[in-house]
Amino acid sequence: MEILLGGILLGGTYALIAMGLQLQYGVARIMNLANGEVLVAGSFGALWLFTGAQINPILAIVLLAPAAYILNYFIYLIFLRPLVRRAKSEGQLEVDSILSTFGISFIFIGLLHAIFGGEYFNYEYLEIPFEIFGQAYGVNRIIAFVGAAILAALLYIWLTHTRSGLRLRAVSVTPSSARLVGIDVERTSAMAFALGGAVTAAGGSLISMFDTFDASIGVVFTMKALIIVILGGVKEIRGTIVAAFILGFAETAVATLIDPGLTLAAAFLLFILVLLFRPQGLFGRQSS
Secondary structure, eight states, rough: HHHHHHHHHHHHHHHHHHHHHHOOOOOOOEEEEEEEEHHHHHHHHHHHHHHOOOOOHHHHHHHHHHHHHHHHHHIIIIIIIIHHHSSSHHHHHHHHHHHHHHHHHHHHHHHHHHHHHHSSSSSSSSSSEEEEEEEEEEEEHHHHHHHHHHHHHHHHHHHHHHHHHHHHHHHHOOOOHHHHHTEEEHHHHHHHHHHHHHHHHHHHHHHHHOBBTTTTHHHHHHHHHHHHHHHHTTOHHHHHHHHHHHHHHHHHHHHHHHHHHHHHHHHHHHHHHHHHOTTTTTOOOOOO
C-alpha cells in the first residue's frame, strides 16, 4: 500500500511536468533540453513569492504560469523559429533544437546561479503529517498531487474539447495537413511551446512545496520528463499521463524495496528498455 500511494502521489506530479514537454516536443517538435530549468525557475519563483510576499505556492501559479508563457513564447520566436524555418526535415529540426535548447539551459543555469547562488533551497509549507491507511504523508505533498491532477485534467479537457486544443492536436499529427485546413502552424507551434513552459513552471511551483532544489538540478527533471514522454508516446497525451504514473510507481518501489539512491538508475533502465523493445512508446503507433 505504501508503494501504491507513494507512486500515485509522485506520478501525479510527474504527469504535469511531462505534459509541458509533451506539448513542446509533440506539437512544436522542439526537443527542449531547457525544460527542467524552466521548472527550477518556477520553484525559485514560488520560493521568492512565499518568503517575500507570503503568497502560497498554489496561488503563485497564477503569477508564474503567465510569466513563463510569455518568456517561452519569446524564446521560441527569437531562438527557435529561425531553426524551424530553415529545417528541411523533422530530423534536422530535432537535432538543431537539441543543440539550441542545450545552450539555453546553460543560460538559465548561469542566471539562476547569479541570482540565487549555488546552495540548496527549501521552505516549510504545510509540512504536517497526514495518515492514509496507517502511512504518514506530508500535507504539502498531497496538495501538490491534487493541484497537479486538477491542472493536468483541465489541460487534457482543453486539448480534447476546444477548437484551440484541436488545432494543437492537428499540428501534432500532421502539420502539412493542418495548413490545408487554414491552421497557422507557426503560430500554433509557438503557442504550444509557450503553454508547455507555463505548465512546467506550474509544476515547479508545486514541487517546491516538498522538494529541495538548486540552480543545477533542472537536468534531472528534463530527463525524467523525456523518459515519460518517450515511454507514453510522443504524440499521445493520455500515454504521457499513464507513463508518469508508471515511472512514479517504479521509482517508489525501488526506493522502498531496494535503495533510494537507485531511483534515477531505475528510470533510465526503464527508458532503455522502451527504446529497445517499443521505441514508439507504449501508446504510440508504429510508423509505416
